[in-house]
Amino acid sequence: MSQPMGGVKDLLKVPGLPQLFLWSMLGRLNVSALPVALALMLVRWSNSYVIVGLVGCALTLGQGAAAPLRGRAADRGSTGRLLMITGIGYATGLGVIVALAATVPASGWPVVVAVALVTGLSAVPVSQISRAVWPKIVGAELTPALYTAEATASEVITTTGPLLAAAVIAVAGPFWAVGVTGLLALVSALVFAAALSRVGLGGEPLPQHGKRVARRSLLAEGPFVRVVAIALLVTAAIFAVNLSVVAWTQNMGRPALAGVLTAGWTLGSLAGGFALSTFARGMPRTPRVAGMAVGIAALAVVLPPILDTVPLWLVIVVLFLGGTAIAPTLAATYEQIAEASPQDRRAEAFGWMAMATTGGGALSMVLSGVLLDSFGPALPVAAGAALVVVALVLTAFGRTPRIPSTDTVEEATA
Structure with missing residues (x-):
C-alpha cells in the first residue's frame, strides 16, 4: 500500500522550496521557446525546412548525448559551477548561430549544424538537477507530491514557451527571439x-574520507533500465499524438486548430496533475499508465481513416480526458527513476532518462511521419497507444525498483 501523499499545502511549507521550484520551472522556459524561434529564424535565412531539420536534429543529439555526462558532473562536483558553465556555453552557442544566420549565406549551413551540435552538448541541466535534489529537500513522504507538481507545472511551461517566442517574434523578429531565448x-x-x-x-x-567508490554503471541494473525504457515509451507516445494532431489539422486545411487541440491535451494534463495531488493521493502507478493507454487509444478511434468525419468538440473532449493521465504518468516515471538510483547519482540517472526520452521522441517523429504519409493520423496514434501498453506491462510486472548498492573500498593509509 502506498503511503499517503502530502498535498501542495505541505510543499509550500518547506523552507526555500517554493522559490527553488519556481526558478527550476523558469529555467526550462527556454527549452520550449527555442524550437519556434529557431525554426522561423532558420527558414527565413535558408528558405529550407531541410536545413531547419538538420540544425534542430544536431541540437537535440547534442543535448541527449551529453545528458548523462552533465548529470555525472552534477553528482560529483559543484552544481552551481556546472550551471554557470553550461549557461554561458549554451547562450554563447545560440549567439553564434544567430550571428552566422545574420552574416553568412545559406550555403554555410554545415557550420551552423556543427555549432548547433556543440551548443546542444552545453545544454543547461536544470531539469536533471532539480529532479535529483527534490528528495533531498522534501524527504520520501513528499517526494511523490513534488514530482506530480513538477509534471503538472511542466505542462504550463511547455505551453508558455512558444507563446513567449511568438510574442518576441511579433515585436522584434525571429533573430531577436533566439537571442532572448539564449539570454533567458x-x-x-x-x-x-x-x-x-x-x-x-x-x-x-x-x-568520503578513507574510501573510494567503485561505481557500477547504472545501466547494469535491470530495474533502472526498465524504468528508463518506460520513460522512452511514454515520451514516444506523446510525440506521436502531438505530431498526428498537427497533421490532422493541416490535412483539414485548418492548421490554426492545432493550437486549440494541443491546449485541450495540456489542460487535461493540468487537471489530472491537480486531481492526483489533491483528491487521489497515493494512487498506484499502474492505473496511471493504464489511463494514458486508454486515452490515446480512444483518440485513435475518432481520427481518420477510422472515422472520416468527426465533430471537433468530440476530439477536444477525448484529448482532454486522455490528457488527464499525462502528468500523473510522468510523475510516476520520475518517482521510479529516483527510487532506482543511489542518492549521490540521481542527476546522472535523470541524465540517462533525458537521453532516452530525447531519442524516443526523435525516433517517434520519424516513424510517425512514415505512418502519417501512408495511413493517416489514426495509425501513429494507435502505435503510440501500443507503446504505452508495453510501458504498462513493464510497470505492472517488472521488479520493484531498488536503490543499487555502491561498493566502497578502503584506501590504503600511509
Missing part, C-alpha cells in the same frame, strides 16, 4: 544556481 537560459541558470546555494545544495558533494 543564461539568467535562469545563474538564478537557479543561487537558489540551490541558499538551500545548501549548490556546492561540492561531501567527501
